[in-house]
Amino acid sequence: MEALPLNSHQQHQLSQSQSQSQSQSQTSANNPLKHPGLSLFFIALGLFGLFTVEFSVVGLMPQITARYDVSPATAGLLVSVFAGIVAIFGPAMMLGLSKYTNRTLLVSSLLVFCGCSLLSPWAPNFGTLMLLRVPSALFLSVFFSVAFVSVVSLYPPQQAARASAAVLMGESAGMIFGAPLITLIASTVSYNASFYFCASICAIAAIGLCFSSLPTTPQQAPKITDNLKILKRLPFLLATTSCLTVFAAIYSVYSYTVEYLSKSGYTGEQTSILMMIFGLGGLLGTYLSGRLLSKSVLFALTLYPLLLAFCFALLFYLKHQPMAVMGLICMAWGIAHMGLAVATQFWVTSSGKDAPEFATSIFVSSGNVGVTVGTAAAGGWITVVGIDGAIWSGWTFCIATIVILAIALPGLRRASFTGT
Structure with missing residues (x-):
């Protein structure tokens, strides 16, 4: 959830690009490397890579704190600053680079992620490691936005939604398994x-992607002036x-999971499994x-914060239990x-359903601000009370x-939500 979604202007561009899908399918029949399925695979792989890059430091927190002799709170800045850059500079980066072709933007972004990752283990100090995170953060939103424009343009309209869902698996895998996988590699x-x-x-x-059948039409600059009205609504x-x-x-x-489990007595291999x-x-x-x-949006919105707080309580009070527990x-x-x-994403986008693309972009920005605030706040707690401060935060x-x-409850009861 770390990047810019498609806006209405980009979707108009997609309608033009989709007219090329028939000729692209003919090309793929002659050249298997140009098959849209391969392009989709490499875009999904790129999403997995970039989100693994973003959350790799979560899986490396103990090694980073020991290597550079910094506190967990300071190491947490690698997450919070990254998210803050994505939230603040993502739209400007997309606007500034809109004149370049999809393939150029995607490949260039991936090369930035690759270069920063190659240089990161050789960073002589923590400040250098932090600086090496900045280029990746700047290009994350660019890659994400162009990726979905490109994927949809490769397929006819009736298959576009399925293609988007397929490529989202790369994002989900990176966000969920990126940190554990990095922890496993670092420990083994x-x-x-x-x-x-x-x-x-x-x-x-x-x-x-260099050999893919991506469209060569440059991106259109986003335009959201007609969508700003949703910002005046209290429910949104x-x-x-x-x-x-x-x-x-x-x-x-x-953000401090690996550090928390490590200080709770679990080995690197055990932490990777967990x-x-x-x-x-x-x-x-x-x-x-x-x-x-x-079935019930209101019940879901009420249940999950309580369930998350309960899980935090289990982590806090049962942190020295056997692996099975x-x-x-x-x-x-x-x-x-x-x-x-x-x-939460469903609540935000449903509250701005007459401007869904813009509402989703606000969700992305707010989420990244939340990542920044949460990581920084937990770092402050940890400085005062130790690693348990992450739970208190x-x-x-x-x-x-x-x-x-609770404040939004009356409006939620009146709202006409539909299921996903």
Whole structure:
């Protein structure tokens, strides 16, 4: 959830690009490398790579704190500053680079991710490591936005939605499994190897896209002036504020997961397994949230903040339990983590349903601000009370979310939500 969605101006561009899909299919019959399915695969692989790059530092938190002799709170800036750059500079980057072709933007972005990952393990100090995160943050929104324009343009309109859903799997896999996978590589191979893995994924995706059948039409600059009216609506503002507190709660704890489990006595290998279990819970939570939202949006919005706070309590009071117990806790935590994220996105976009693209862009920006605020706040708590401060920060933002939900409750009861 870290990037810009398509806006109405870009969708108009897509309608023009889709007229080329028939000729592209004829080309793919003569040249298998030009098959749209391969382009979709490499775009999804690129999304997996870039989100693994973003959250790799979560899986490397103990190594980073030891390597550069910094506190967990300081190391957490690698997450919060990255998210802040995405939220603030993403739209400007997309506008400034709109004159370049889709293929150029996608491949260039991936090469930036690759280069920064190759250089990161050689950073002589923490400040240099932080600076090497900046280019990747600047280009994350560019890649994400252009990726979906490109994927949809490769297929006829009746297959566009399915293609978008397929490529989203790359994003979800990166967000959920990126950090656990990096933790596993760092603990079983080396710290350097974890960065090289990120670089190799991005490089493979870049090479694949160089030979793809991507459209060569430059992006249109976003235009959202007609959509600004939703910002005047109290229900939408409440949903957006809730988005900020939700992601602040989520990333208060998630950003320091590896450090928390490590200081709770679990080895690197055990932590990797627990984070994989958390990832599986996240996939299950995504599925269950969709089912629950189709039945009762209000119940889903009420349930998940409470469930997340309860999981934080289990982490806090049962952190020295055997692996089997902690595995169950991490599974439940993953369900609450992704379930709350999905439910919140549905609330925001439904509250701005007459301007869905712009509403989603506000969701992305608010979520990234939440990541920044949550990580920074948890860092402050950790400085004062130790690693348990991450849990206290998570609880604080869970309470804030519940308060906002209580204020929005009358409007939610009157709202005519439909299931996903």
